[in-house]
Amino acid sequence: MVDADQTFVIVGGGLAGAKAAETLRAEGFTGRVILISDERDHPYERPPLSKGYLLGKEDRDSVFVHEPAWYTQAEIELHLGQTVTAIDRAAKTVRLGEGTLIHYDKLLLVTGAEPRRLEVPGTGLAGVHHLRRLAHAERLKGVLTALGRDNGHLVIAGAGWIGLEVAAAARGYGAEVTVIEHGPTPLHTVLGPELGNVFAELHREHGVRFHFGRQLTEIVGQDGMVLAVRTDDGEEHPAHDVLAAIGAAPRIGLAEAAGLEIADRADGGGIAVDERLRTSDPDIYAAGDAASFPLALFGTRLRVEHWANSLNGGPAAARAMLGHDIVYDRVPYFFTDQYDLGMEYSGWAPAGSYDEVVIRGDAGKREFIAFWLKQGRVLAGMNVNVWDVTERIQKLIRSQAEVDTEALADPHVPLESLAS
Structure with a gap:
């Protein structure tokens, strides 16, 4: 009591x-x-x-x-x-x-x-940033404004959600952006190669440069300021500022x-x-x-x-x-906005957990829903520029029903009819 x-x-x-x-x-x-x-x-x-x-x-x-x-x-x-x-x-x-x-x-x-910290030489330079707190965002907002004004270069270590969202913001200010990512695609551990490439192409269309399969090994500076970064293939990339976006x-x-x-x-x-x-x-x-x-x-x-x-x-x-009898069992959900792409993701389908990806809609036009399945059951769904479907996607996930993949891929078949 x-x-x-x-x-x-x-x-x-x-x-x-x-x-x-x-x-x-x-x-x-x-x-x-x-x-x-x-x-x-x-x-x-x-x-x-x-x-x-x-x-x-x-x-x-x-x-x-x-x-x-x-x-x-x-x-x-x-x-x-x-x-x-x-x-x-x-x-x-x-x-x-x-x-x-x-x-x-x-x-x-x-x-x-x-934020996880980069463990490479040069992380103490003035132009190395993280993004977790309001003070970080205030500082980074000023940095992006200056980079855009001066045609400066931002290098981002990591192509996860934070890295990509900051890349989109930086391009919006007019900054040059290079992303260093050790995986083969953006968001590889979350979306897998099938959908990671959607985000790679989106950013490339907006002028972002990617270097996949690479790791940042050193941040080079002079007089306390960032000049460039080096990667494990021996390449050097110009940089005025660096964002560490390698997870939390x-x-x-x-x-x-x-x-x-x-x-x-x-x-x-x-x-x-x-x-x-x-x-x-x-x-x-x-x-x-x-x-x-x-x-x-x-x-x-x-x-x-x-x-x-x-x-x-x-x-x-x-x-x-307070003593209420609750069970916390929410289906995981998150969202992102990058350029003209809006996305919502429901469920949990890490790499290796699924055996099929089904697309409903037009991935080329970036208006679609992607579903990750295992043995015909939906583990996760991601709606891209398609709205008001989250509740139906989550109901489908919760149902654990074995679905007809042809019907799942057909935009004319109501999602709610698959969750029986």
């Missing part, structure tokens, strides 16, 4: 943390809610950092989850710019960097992820030091939680990018680094903390 004398502490100031705090109040919790973030900004959403805000289409204030006044009105106690350095599970306290101890009855860890790692140090169970690396690492988003400590929960949760639909454990997982996972964890 939750009562007004209890204190719920949320560690992490991103979307998951903000939505968890909102849900606690919406569900009628009248106890203390304390949200601690190591960023000085109020909780914000991350997709605009590589999309609308970076492109200059959205203003800075648009990224925040709530107006600052909302936290006061909802009686959410904010500790911004504060780092939690330790969890004492026996005493049920968290320690802040300056030594303050805060008691909790229930604790939610939404510590997120951090879950921020699990706090949980690990507290003795909480950590998921295997094969499952994406992260803080291991059950279907209620509860960790190995019954009074501690985790959600968002840092959490690894079981998904029975795919018979595996997943860690998902996308907006929808934070949007839905934070509220689910809040309800579980």
